[in-house]
Amino acid sequence: MSTLAVAGLSVGGQGIAGAQPGDQAGARYVSLGDSFTSGPSYDPLGGCPQLPYTWPKQFAQQWGLGGDWFDASCSGAVVDGRGTNTFGQQIQAAAGAMGPRTELVTIQFAGNETYGGAGRSAAWSVGTCVLDFVNGCNDAADPAAVRPDAITGPELARRLTAGDSGDIIGRIRSQAPNARIAIVGYPTVLPRDTSVCLPINGLEVPDFQPRAAYARLVLDRIESAQRAAAASLGVDFWSLKGATAGHDACQPLGQRWITRIGDFHEHVLPFHPTQDGYGAQARALTGYRAG
Template sequence: MAGKKRGGCGLLVLVVVVALLGVGYYKAKHGSSTEPPSGADTGGGSGRYVALADSYTSAPRTGHAAGSPAGCDRSDNNYPHLVAAKLKPAQFADVSCSGATTADLTGSQSTHNGTNPPQLDAVAAATTLVTLGIGGNDVGFIALAPSCVTSHRDAAPCHDRLTTGGHDQLADRIDAVAGKVGAVLDRIHAKAPKARVVVVGYPTVLPDGDGCWPALPVGSGDVAYLRDALKHLDDVLQEKAKSHSAGYADTAGPSKGHDVCTGSDTRWIEGLVPTSAAAPLHPNARGEAGMATAVESVVS
């Protein structure tokens, strides 16, 4: 009886958190755009660095708000800002935005507070470096959360629902991202033929093994299923980078052992109830610093 009560509380916490926190996964809409950012003068060397991405890059709540619109929830200590501080380009434009999909790279994105112009508008012929972190919202991982939570440690409701009949719907969504990312990379190269382009993978969110139910009330079967799906997405991103003349920054490897189930002084990805400044299920400042190091190792 006590165990069932704990599981029920965990379920309630997850559903409430996911329902209320649109910060990282606000559903994009398309509307009118405004002028794209010209790029801040960093007072450093040469070149122009542009960061295109979603909330795993914008890093909601990890630092002070940076740029506009406010609804993109960019922090001034996210990995693009850290990379720019290291490389010191003459210009730097972080146009990452919470909730962004690949469609928001070419179309404007309405957020809960303002409209982000098409992210690719920030890329021009003078651009010398582009980082691209996108795809998670195309797959819709966060939308799965309410249907994955369970009061049974070994249950796998998401896996059972999404693989009915032996066909993996989540794998299909990830495979569909491949073509979209490839097309985006082609657009970047066309707009900035001299730019170095780096695709940034997603960090490790879930641990090896069965997870940490009920702190994260996802059954062991779905922990394995979602962990494998995230790896599949990273594999797709890495393959597209290789086949479209781009570098790849692996953040999954360095973040292994720093997942949501690790201690508050170790984790790079916060759990449902963050213990440091970050959005739930998003990188914290430690995670953004680790991602910055991964990017720097590719571009340096």
């Protein structure tokens, strides 16, 4: 797992999509998110390009929305943090697309955030740890790495209501008063054990990093914090873990829904959903919407 890859919960992009902002009645669906939503891409000029088969696009198609939706998701986006690619900017971009007609707003976030005074994001911390062959990845040797115990529901709830991006939940409720709001979790990225695989020179190395307990812990803490934050804020939490279990990055080609180094047939960075993976997530979220 490369640092760039896991920063894959991290790398740069701007919302495009069906409905255009400007109609005060709003689009029926609005998506906010990071690179797991938009697809990992980078525009040095500050735009947010999106892949054509991401889960919001497939989800909107399965819903039958036509062009009646808007996707403001952006690779590398953070809630707490300033500069480019923030959820505050996404809310601003989507403001004209939210209105009384809006039925659903989804938010996928947390991997790009720093926690516990760390200088690194969660994604960066996991990536550098996995590549630490000397110390392993049962604990993060980097003193600037994220502390797993700092990833909590109350902290994520605070960021969504009083973080650097302002009161995201409050703005959604104000601008789209009839909308269901759902925090969307991340898919299953790593296997259930504490090893991480990687191909080297075309050969499979199943225990490339056999000491990866920290990586698993950070990802698990993010999921549990998202769930707790959603409960405290009175919004839905839509987990993708169950729907994507058994399709992590260490599964064989054709079975894995998460890319890894060497998957050149996919148009995304390692440790992001494959095209099939995005489709599976869209189907799972369609089930939540109908539920």
